Every structure is written in C-alpha cells, then in structure tokens.
C-alpha cells in the first residue's frame with residue numbers, strides 16, 4: 128500500500144499501473160433552477176487516501192456530496208465507480224456500492240432508539256431473520272466506545288444535543304464498514320477531544336484501504352487528516368492537488384480568490400458594569416453550582432467538551448429549560464425561571480446551537496426568518512411593514528455575506544453555512560443587552576467567520592455583554608476576555624485572556640487538573 | 645419507543661426504562677379505563693357481564709379491531725386510510741352476492757379469498773396513488789372512499805343480501821366458536837399478535853416506524869419508502885377485505901354500504917390506542933385496546949340506557965384526551981431526555 132502521508136497520489140487512473148479511483152466524478156454539473164451549484168467538477172477518491180473538499184459557504188460542497196451519494200442525479204457529467212460509469216438511482220444504490228455518507232445536517236429518526244438509528248435497514252439478525260437487539264446494542268456501544276463517547280444506545284434520538292446527533296451519524300457511517308466514507312462537516316459541533324478520537328478511527332479505516340472524502344471549515348483538521356484537496360468556488364473546480372504542496376494561506380487564497388485575515392482578534396474594551404449574573408445555578412443531573420458574571424463590553428467564552436453541560440446552562444439562563452436552584456440576574460433584576468419571554472424582555476438573546484430544530488422556520492423565507500425576532504422595529508402600528516422587514520433583511524444579508532438568490536426564498540434551500548448566517552442575523556438584529564451565542568460559527572466558512580468575529584467584537588464595543596459557547600478552540604482563544612471551562616456539569620476553571628492557552632483550556636476541560644494556572 | 649428492549653446496558657437503564665414506562669403506560673391506562681368502565685356499568689346493571697354480554701362485546705370489537713390493526717400500519721408511516729369503511733361495505737356486499745349465487749359450491753375459503761382479494765385491490769389502488777403519484781393520503785383515500793361507496797351502490801342497485809342465501813358454514817364462522825370462544829375474536833387476536841411481532845422484530849417492520857418518524861431520514865438510510873407505504877395500504881386494504889367477509893358472516897343480511905362512517909371510528913380507535921397521528925410511534929396492541937374501549941363504551945351506554953348521541957360525544961372527548969395526553973407526554977419526555985443527554989463521568 129502507498130504511504131499516504133508522503134507519496135504523491137497518482138493523478139488520475141494510469142492504465143495498467145495503479146488501480147482506478149474507487150469513486151470519481153467527471154465533469155459533473157448540477158443546477159437548482161437558475162442556481163448552478165456545480166459546474167464541470169471532477170474529483171477522484173482513491174483507496175487509502177483522505178481527500179479534502181474545501182470552499183466557502185454555498186460553494187457546492189454538499190451538492191457534490193449528494194451527487195456522489197445518489198441523492199442528486201448530475202445534470203451533466205457522470206459518476207464513476209471503480210472507473211466505470213454508474214447511475215445511482217438513489218441513496219440505497221450508493222450504499223449498496225459501499226459508499227457511506229455523513230450528511231451535513233443530521234437526519235435521525237427521533238422516535239427510534241439510537242441503536243436503531245445506527246442500524247436501520249442493516250440490523251444484526253438472529254434466527255428466522257429476527258432483529259438481534261442484544262447484538263445491535265452491543266455493536267452500537269462498541270462503536271461509541273471507539274469514538275470515546277458514552278451515548279446510551281437504547282435511548283430515543285429525540286432530545287440529543289447537536290454534537291451527539293453528529294456522533295450518532297458518525298457511528299452510523301462507520302458501522303457500514305464502507306469502501307468510501309464521505310463526511311460533510313462531521314466535526315462542526317465537536318470539540319478537540321472528540322475530533323481527535325474521530326480522526327484516529329478514520330485514519331485506521333484509511334490505512335485499511337478505505338477512501339475518505341472530508342469537508343471542514345477548520346483548516347487545521349484538513350491538514351491533519353488529508354493527503355489531497357479539491358477546492359470549489361461558486362460551484363466551479365478551482366484546484367485539486369496534494370496537500371503537501373499547499374500552505375494554509377494558499378488554500379484560503381484559492382477558496383476565497385483573495386488574501387484574507389483569517390483570525391480577527393477581539394478589540395480590547397473596558398468592561399463596564401455587570402450585565403449578567405448567574406449565581407449557583409443548578410439543574411439536577413445536568414449542571415451544578417454554576418456561578419459567573421458577564422460585564423458590559425466583555426466577551427466571556429464557555430468552553431468544555433461535548434456533553435459538559437454548556438448549552439444546557441445557556442438554555443436555562445434564557446428560560447428554555449427550568450432550573451432547580453440558583454439565580455439569574457440581568458442588569459440587576461432577577462429573572463423568573465423557565466420564561467424565555469421574560470428573558471427577552473430583560474434584553475437577553477440566545478442564538479441556539481441547533482438551527483434546524485430551534486433556530487429557523489425552515490419553510491419560511493429568509494426575510495421572514497430574520498424578521499421573526501425584532502418584529503417591533505418593522506411594525507407600523509399593529510401591521511408588519513414588509514418594506515421595513517425587507518430592508519432590514521437585505522442589510523443583514525449583505526453584512527454577513529449571505530449567498531442567496533432571492534430574499535423571498537425558503538431558508539431550507541440555502542447551504543448549511545448560509546442557514547447559520549440567517550440564524551445569526553435574526554438574533555443580532557434584536558439589539559440585545561446580553562447576547563448568548565451557542566456555536567455561533569458552526570459550519571461558517573473562514574472568511575465569514577472573521578466577519579462574525581468582527582461583528583461580535585463590535586457589539587461588545589457598543590457595550591453588549593456576550594456569552595459565547597464554542598467548541599472551536601482558536602475561536603475561544605482569539606475572542607474571549609475570559610474563558611470559563613466546564614467539566615462534567617461544573618465550572619472547572621476561569622482563565623483570563625492572558626493565561627488562556629490551548630493547554631490550559633484543554634486540561635481544565637478534560638479534568639486533568641482542577642484549576643488551570 | 646415501544647420497542648426498546650428490556651435488557652439492561654449499564655448506565656442506560658434509567659432513560660430507557662423511563663421511556664418504555666411512558667409508552668407502556670398508555671396500554672396500561674387503557675386497560676385501567678376499561679376496568680373502571682366495566683365495574684361501574686356492572687354495578688348499575690349486573691347483566692352487563694353476563695356471558696352473552698361479554699360475547700357480544702368481543703364479537704362487536706373484532707371487526708373494528710381488525711381494521712384498526714391495518715390502519716395502525718398506515719398511520720405509523722405518517723399516512724391515513726379513510727377508505728376502509730367503504731371497502732368493508734363493498735366486500736361484504738360483493739362477497740355475499742358471489743357466494744349466494746352458488747351457496748353449495750362456494751364455501752368459507754372461497755369467500756375469504758374473494759373478499760381479501762377485492763380489499764387488496766382497493767388497497768393497492770390507494771397505495772399506488774399515495775406512494776408513486778405523491779398525492780397526499782388524506783385526499784387520495786377521501787376520494788377512494790366516495791368512489792368505492794358509489795361502486796357499491798351501483799352494484800347493489802337497491803338489493804340486499806339475505807342470510808338464508810348464504811352457505812351455513814359462513815354464518816357459523818361469524819357467530820359460533822370452538823369451546824365457547826367465538827371465531828371472530830380469535831382471528832383478530834391472531835392477526836394482531838402476528839402483525840405486532842412482525843413490526844417489532846423484523847427489519848422491514850422497523851422500516852414503517854422509520855418512515856413515519858422521518859421520511860427524509862428514511863430515504864437517506866436507503867429504506868424503500870414507496871414500497872413500504874404501498875405495502876401498508878395493501879395490507880390495510882386486505883384486512884378491510886377480511887373485515888368485510890367477517891361482517892357478512894356475522895350479520896348475514898347486508899345492504900349496500902353497511903359500514904358507512906366506520907373510517908372515523910377506526911382512526912379514533914387507533915389514536916386513542918396511542919398510535920401517533922403524525923407517525924413513528926405506537927403499537928397494534930394499543931390500537932386493538934382502543935377499539936375494545938370504544939366498543940365497550942358503546943355497549944355500556946346502551947346498558948345504562950344513555951342516549952346514543954352521548955356515545956359519539958364521548959368518543960370525541962376520548963380522542964381529544966388521547967391527543968392531549970400524547971402532546972403533554974411528548975414534551976415531558978423530550979425534556980427528560982434532554983436532561984439525560986448530558987453525560988457526566990463518561
């Protein structure tokens with residue numbers, strides 16, 4: 128077998144010498160109405176090689192994935208399997224051919240157990256073709272152990288956090304033991320620990336001869352895992368080359384078409400009076416004794432591993448979930464437990480982690496979604512002014528570089544990252560006193576990420592208190608004035624900006640030492 | 645989920661036990677409601693629990709419960725079959741006409757095959773329209789409800805089937821039994837157990853739940869969505885066909901469209917029995933219990949000499965109660981599960 132890290136992969140099928148690519152796309156095109164999502168794109172996946180697909184939000188990455196996996200039929204060009212053209216009639220046909228896919232948006236069966244979600248259609252059998260539930264649960268547990276997480280295979284998928292949903296999707300794909308593993312932003316909601324475990328598993332698979340296609344907006348992940356990269360811009364193929372020939376800056380330049388400052392550190396502000404006080408907040412079995420304050424003009428990051436209870440704290444503060452003990456004060460006034468309306472009235476805003484379930488009305492248009500929260504400002508008396516709504520939506524769309532055809536389009540035709548931008552716009556437009564953002568840049572490309580960071584920093588500069596939950600460590604380190612680290616439902620450490628490093632945050636998050644110094 | 649196993653995996657016991665309990669609770673509360681109803685009615689009128697009274701309830705429930713089993717399958721896939729009442733009527737009349745033309749040559753088996761085949765054809769039609777032509781199920785089956793009804797009236801042409809013209813063996817099937825147990829409930833219980841076991845224990849059975857839980861995810865998981873939806877309708881139609889033959893066997897005298905309006909009772913039974921109208925959740929056992937409860941309420945009201953108007957009002961109230969309970973439970977369970985999705989000391 129080729130040594131994937133060092134040796135150059137052959138460019139294309141050289142007859143007689145190397146085996147043809149396991150799965151390939153030749154000059155494929157795909158349009159949705161007037162939108163040309165893919166134009167003459169070619170890509171080859173070889174056994175034992177991890178291939179990255181990079182591009183901005185809306186570049187056509189997910190469309191390419193769905194073309195390879197039989198969800199979309201290409202309008203032009205063809206899909207090649209082992210060098211021969213195939214036409215997948217649907218996802219089932221691609222799966223038969225040994226292609227496993229993790230889609231960008233988790234698609235689970237909420238009413239069925241996690242184990243059933245993983246093995247749907249391929250359940251282990253006992254005698255007479257019956258499902259062997261015991262074996263199914265055991266295999267699911269084994270998969271989760273390999274990924275280093277403990278999700279109960281018997282619980283229903285309903286109510287799983289977005290990161291856990293993604294882990295279930297990963298387990299599902301891995302359980303197929305496929306020849307080709309396609310992963311569309313599998314790590315977007317995961318923190319360093321889970322990503323490292325995932326990469327270990329994927330590297331093993333790759334060494335066993337699996338072909339991998341990997342999509343991520345985190346460049347370090349691409350460089351760590353992949354040997355080759357294909358870059359898309361506006362649906363067109365820009366480059367395809369070995370990763371060793373590129374620096375991260377080259378990669379960005381090719382994706383965006385220009386040079387870019389990828390990191391936007393927060394500007395220093397003088398913290399004002401305390402805006403949000405959380406005192407000994409406890410929700411039984413979820414988090415315990417969480418106390419902290421956020422001052423005006425400050426960005427406080429809440430870091431930790433997946434499942435540490437960060438999102439749950441945010442949901443409780445905002446009143447989506449009730450708390451059992453403790454207090455939440457906004458601007459000195461105590462909030463009643465379990466009332467989002469009271470929280471909003473007090474000037475609190477929450478950008479939730481799960482955009483499809485909690486953040487957006489998928490069938491409504493972009494402008495209506497952005498308008499949903501700040502209805503007051505677009506009202507003329509009791510009537511909503513469509514013109515004002517449209518103006519505001521257009522303004523935010525431009526600020527966040529939203530890629531769309533018409534503001535009247537439903538948000539579910541947008542690419543994943545662009546949906547995230549709509550969620551952000553929806554809440555940023557409310558002009559809150561305290562803003563809680565849960566994974567604000569999940570699925571957002573690096574160019575816009577810097578823009579989001581600039582925006583958050585600007586909001587802080589205007590005196591807004593910001594609590595930011597993020598699994599993206601560079602983001603945490605670059606943006607936060609203070610880092611609060613949660614571990615198993617408790618605040619494990621509070622680290623000021625000067626002392627916040629990758630090591631100090633990670634060691635607190637994994638509970639290796641109590642107080643990171 | 646009703647189908648979670650009882651075997652304990654360390655650390656996961658609590659969440660699963662909880663969910664299982666909640667859904668078992670539906671079946672248990674149905675049984676409890678039944679018990680209260682029977683006790684109260686018997687206290688007022690001891691004749692209610694006489695041998696004949698109980699036998700009547702079971703006989704009356706059987707056909708409704710059979711239809712409820714078929715309907716559950718359809719509803720679990722997030723669809724609905726409103727045509728079952730019409731199919732029962734069509735099959736009962738046509739089968740009656742068919743066997744009475746030659747009562748000695750055409751026996752029980754012929755009648756069953758004939759009736760089930762007609763029902764299956766109706767189901768196939770529904771299934772094809774819903775799954776391949778992508779017309780919403782409500783519209784399709786509302787349409788076929790009227791079409792089949794019209795067809796029935798056209799064939800009947802004002803005539804009726806008389807018990808004296810039917811083979812005695814057929815009437816025997818509808819009213820007698822072995823060792824004092826009537827055949828009808830036995831047939832229903834056998835069908836229920838078979839379908840319940842299939843849905844829980846076979847991969848293709850799980851597909852129905854997957855489709856109802858998330859059609860989009862089912863498609864991506866490679867579940868043959870259209871084939872399964874077609875199968876659900878085919879099966880519901882076939883069971884309605886069986887129900888039609890049993891109707892004929894039980895009543896003997898049949899006019900055109902005798903089961904008019906039954907589709908809504910069947911759907912009520914299914915929903916009261918805990919099958920979520922939005923699909924993905926529920927068991928055929930619950931649906932059969934729902935049918936039993938509705939029938940028993942009807943009989944009890946007769947015994948208690950309450951106006952039959954109250955029966956409909958009560959059915960409606962039960963339906964609302966069931967749907968409310970489902971909603972409240974769903975919200976509660978989601979909250980609890982979210983609580984448990986946080987892993988400490990993993």
Ligand SMILES: Nc1ncnc2c1ncn2[C@@H]1O[C@H](COP(=O)(O)OP(=O)(O)OP(=O)(O)O)[C@@H](O)[C@H]1O
Nearest residue numbers: 159164184185186187188189190540541542543544
């Ligand atoms: N079903 C659809 N109908 C209409 N337009 C669509 C549809 N699916 C995708 N598009 C459009 O195609 C383009 C490419 O979308 P795609 O989802 O492939 O982007 P992406 O590269 O995956 O972006 P992201 O990084 O945000 O996930 C976008 O402009 C999107 O709006």
Ligand SMILES: [Mg+2]
Nearest residue numbers: 189231542543
């Ligand atoms: Mg995408």
